[in-house]
Each structure stands twice: as structure tokens, then as C-alpha cells.
Ligand SMILES: [Ca+2]
């Protein structure tokens with residue numbers, strides 16, 4: 001008490017003293033303090049994808065997509081999960097490249113990814129990095145993949161054993177130049193079942209529901225899976241990346257078709273210096289009444305003429321169950337786009353109705369009576 005009195009004496013009376021009520025204490029009691037709104041849950045913008053409503057791509061709930069390369073054994077269902085919550089269930093019954101991803105979103109400098117999920121029946125691959133991976137595909141302002149030093153994607157979680165239901169979150173370190181991306185769940189050389197109740201991204205800049213970005217999937221018919229080719233992995237036909245084939249007839253002059261780096265990512269380059277019948281085609285994907293395709297392409301050095309069908313052409317070739325060509329009325333193939341001028345990266349897109357009897361399609365690129373060079377970063381079909 002002596003020291004408090006001494007402090008009060010030394011303070012000259014103006015400085016607040018912890019033992020002395022302020023002189024206006026009485027009025028403070030009469031007038032209650034104003035109600036202050038509680039602080040927001042997150043300091044930054046936050047996007048919650050609850051996965052409770054249909055409407056996503058490839059049969060996924062709204063805000064997400066299911067992307068399955070042709071031939072991959074995996075399926076996704078939306079609805080009630082094993083604990084009664086609503087969400088999506090992703091079953092990989094054979095090793096493959098199927099992916100479950102959020103739609104691409106703009107990301108601020110500080111991002112925290114959170115999710116509530118459960119992994120069961122997991123048989124992980126032998127290597128430490130295999131299993132069920134949760135990862136960000138980071139992208140720059142042009143939509144090109146931006147990789148961290150540690151690998152192709154920004155890894156948030158690697159599960160190598162089954163888990164119970166758990167909600168976790170992880171702050172991310174974005175690679176330099178990354179401004180957007182999609183969050184993906186992937187069984188890497190592994191099989192298993194993943195259930196996801198919800199996804200919470202703190203630090204996403206898009207307003208909820210405003211889906212942007214370049215990788216949202218294209219399936220006009222949500223029951224049909226989206227097939228996506230990142231074109232980032234070798235292993236396709238004729239030296240193309242996985243999922244595509246380079247078809248250069250023997251003896252064809254002047255065609256070079258290479259897989260490897262394209263600006264900002266990985267894809268293939270298809271260059272033709274003498275007009276010929278060489279092609280770059282995707283592997284087959286299912287088609288129907290509401291089909292669509294998309295691809296990110298850059299065409300350079302093109303030399304063509306004014307005829308409407310000449311130039312760099314993206315087209316869908318459709319086939320029946322016996323692999324016989326089925327043509328739409330009035331033309332041989334379904335033209336996606338005809339590019340007649342060199343330019344920067346563009347996304348080519350086309351919705352179409354497959355001809356009657358067609359079961360599968362291939363997305364093909366060629367230079368029709370023209371020469372030039374085309375780079376393809378990725379392609380999608382649904
Ligand atoms: Ca949910």
C-alpha cells in the first residue's frame with residue numbers, strides 16, 4: 001500500500017493508477033459501454049466449400065470437380081458420408097491419376113488450407129511420398145503451373161495410413177509468382193477411399209461463389225467425368241506427354257513434335273515446317289449430347305491463307321463403339337477452333353453435341369494446309 005501511494009504521489013494525479021478508479025467512473029456505470037462487434041473468425045477472406053450441394057464438375061459437389069483420365073479406375077460420389085455428414089467420397093480402386101480438386105481460386109500472400117476428411121482402406125505405394133496427398137497446384141497470373149523447390153505441387157498432407165475423421169489446417173508457403181491455384185486430393189501410386197466433408201481456405205481473394213481460374217473443368221453434363229491432361233508427365237504415344245499421341249505418318253517431312261517445357265510449365269510443342277498430315281491427339285474420352293473440350297494453347301510462326309478451314313485447327317474426332325469414325329452432319333470432325341494468327345496463350349473451348357452413335361472422342365490438333373508451331377499446356381474434355 002505504501003508503494004501504491006508513493007506511485008500515486010509521484011504520478012502527479014494525471015497518469016492512471018491501477019488502484020484508483022477514474023474520476024468519471026460514476027458516469028461509466030450509468031452509461032454502459034457500447035456493444036462492440038466480435039472480431040471476424042479469420043483476419044483475412046475465407047472461403048468455405050461445404051461440399052453439401054450438387055453442381056460441381058464431373059459429378060462433384062458445388063465448388064469442386066472430379067477429373068479422371070480415360071481408363072483410370074476411380075469414382076466419386078456426392079452425398080451422405082460414413083459419419084452422416086454430407087460431402088464427397090473418392091474411391092481409387094486402381095492406381096491412376098484421378099483427382100478431386102477445388103475450382104481454381106485467387107490466393108493472397110498468406111493462405112491457410114483446412115479440411116475435414118477421413119482416409120480408409122488405404123494401400124499406399126512403397127515410396128515415402130506416395131499415399132493420399134493433399135496438394136495445391138499453384139498458378140501464376142497466366143494460369144501456368146508454378147512449382148515449389150520441393151516438387152511439382154505444394155504438398156499440404158501426405159497420408160500413408162488410414163485416418164479417422166479429423167479436421168486439420170496447414171499454412172502454405174506459396175512459390176514465387178503464385179497468385180492462384182486449385183487444392184487437390186490425389187492417390188499417388190496408391191488405392192483407397194477418401195471422404196471429405198468440407199474445405200476451408202483462409203486467404204483466398206475471390207468472393208464466395210465467384211469461381212475463376214483456368215482449371216475449373218468443363219463438363220456441361222455433370223454426370224460425366226471431366227478428363228484432364230496436364231501434359232506434365234512423359235509416357236504418351238510417339239513421344240507425347242501422358243494422355244496424348246503424336247501421330248506423324250512415316251516419311252512425313254517437316255514435323256517436329258516434342259514433349260517438355262512450354263512457357264511457365266510443361267506440355268508439348270507441335271511444329272510443322274511443311275504442310276503435312278501429322279497430328280497430336282488425345283486418348284479417347286467419353287462423349288454425349290452435352291460434351292465440351294478446352295485447351296490452353298499458344299500458336300506462333302503460323303503461315304496460312306484466307307480459306308476458312310486452313311490454319312492451326314483443334315478438333316474433336318468422334319467414334320462409335322467399334323472405333324469407327326462417326327462424323328457430324330456436314331463435316332468430318334467437330335471443329336473446336338481454327339487459329340489463323342500467331343499470338344499469346346489462349347484457352348480454346350467448345351461445347352458440342354456428339355453425333356448420334358458416337359461413344360468416344362479424341363481432341364486433335366493439326367496444321368491444315370499451313371505451317372507453324374503450337375504449344376499445348378493442358379487440355380480437358382467432359
Ligand atoms: Ca459437408
Ligand SMILES: [Ca+2]
Pocket residue numbers: 145230231232265266267376377378
Ligand atoms: Ca501443363
